[in-house]
Amino acid sequence: MDKRIELPESFNYIAAFLSLGCNLSCSYCINHTVGLNPRRKHLSGKEWISFLNKIQPKKNLPITIQGGEPTIHPDFYEIIKGIDSRHAIDLLTNIQFDPEVLMNQISPKRFDRNLPYPSIRVSYHPETMDLNETINKVKILHDNKFSIGIFSVDHPDYQQEIVSVANACEKLGIFFRTKELLDKISHTTYGTYKYPEAVFSDTVKNCMCKNSELLISPEGEIYKCHHDLYNRILPIDNVKNENLVIKSEFRHCSFYGRCNPCDIKLKNNRFQQFNHCSVEIKLS
Numbered sequence: 001m002d003k004r005i006e007l008p009e010s011f012n013y014i015a016a017f018l019s020l021g022c023n024l025s026c027s028y029c030i031n032h033t034v035g036l037n038p039r040r041k042h043l044s045g046k047e048w049i050s051f052l053n054k055i056q057p058k059k060n061l062p063i064t065i066q067g068g069e070p071t072i073h074p075d076f077y078e079i080i081k082g083i084d085s086r087h088a089i090d091l092l093t094n095i096q097f098d099p100e101v102l103m104n105q106i107s108p109k110r111f112d113r114n115l116p117y118p119s120i121r122v123s124y125h126p127e128t129m130d131l132n133e134t135i136n137k138v139k140i141l142h143d144n145k146f147s148i149g150i151f152s153v154d155h156p157d158y159q160q161e162i163v164s165v166a167n168a169c170e171k172l173g174i175f176f177r178t179k180e181l182l183d184k185i186s187h188t189t190y191g192t193y194k195y196p197e198a199v200f201s202d203t204v205k206n207c208m209c210k211n212s213e214l215l216i217s218p219e220g221e222i223y224k225c226h227h228d229l230y231n232r233i234l235p236i237d238n239v240k241n242e243n244l245v246i247k248s249e250f251r252h253c254s255f256y257g258r259c260n261p262c263d264i265k266l267k268n269n270r271f272q273q274f275n276h277c278s279v280e281i282k283l284s
């Protein structure tokens with residue numbers, strides 16, 4: 001049997017970025033920091049399953065299947081079905097797929113886990129998605145016992161649409177929550193950050209940085225943060241390394257100032273306790 005990969009106790013998130021491509025194109029997409037790149041190589045379904053099943057499962061630490069849009073991976077269903085049932089699975093999606101197809105392939109039990117928010121988190125983007133179609137698809141899965149909810153970026157240009165989706169969800173008993181916009185628009189910075197100078201800065205500084213997330217890119221490289229993963233620089237390891245060891249340690253970085261907001265924002269941890277930040281930074 002392959003060697004098990006133990007995650008450090010401090011790890012709070014496992015992200016499998018099946019693809020950084022997407023079937024939509026939202027103007028404020030966080031991935032546009034460097035541009036979505038659908039031409040990045042993808043691990044095959046078998047390679048994803050082989051690696052993810054080496055990770056020692058931890059109670060209430062799901063593997064989050066995400067992107068881009070993860071459901072465009074050609075082996076998406078094979079991957080969900082192939083992951084060891086001792087791993088909980090979460091899915092971040094824009095739900096452009098047919099919910100009947102998902103129901104025919106996957107049992108709602110596969111998304112059961114004991115955390116206080118839905119396993120399938122649908123992003124609703126008013127700019128590129130139809131409200132009724134989104135609600136209808138989510139309702140089908142909700143009515144069929146899938147753990148599912150809708151999340152919307154709290155964008156100043158879409159306040160009316162956000163009220164509409166919140167009202168529709170309330171009527172149907174569907175979980176809904178807004179997410180902070182993480183951006184700088186016309187000199188206004190949106191988002192709540194642990195290290196405000198680490199994002200949207202004109203200058204960069206050296207620092208030491210320690211993260212608490214396992215971030216795996218579409219091609220199977222492991223990165224210390226979203227900035228490095230999106231820019232495809234300085235991978236710390238690769239899923240095909242037979243001797244892979246995942247460590248929680250401070251690593252040198254010279255990009256403090258250009259950090260991706262996802263890494264620097266203050267957010268809930270997986271138990272919904274606020275004030276969590278993915279990284280800890282010491283300026284040199």
Ligand code: SF4
Nearest residue numbers: 022024025026029068
């Ligand atoms: S659906 Fe999500 S990943 Fe796709 S373009 Fe919009 S924000 Fe980006």
Ligand code: SF4
Nearest residue numbers: 209225227253255259
């Ligand atoms: S300082 Fe910013 S860019 Fe550097 S590793 Fe940490 S999160 Fe990534």
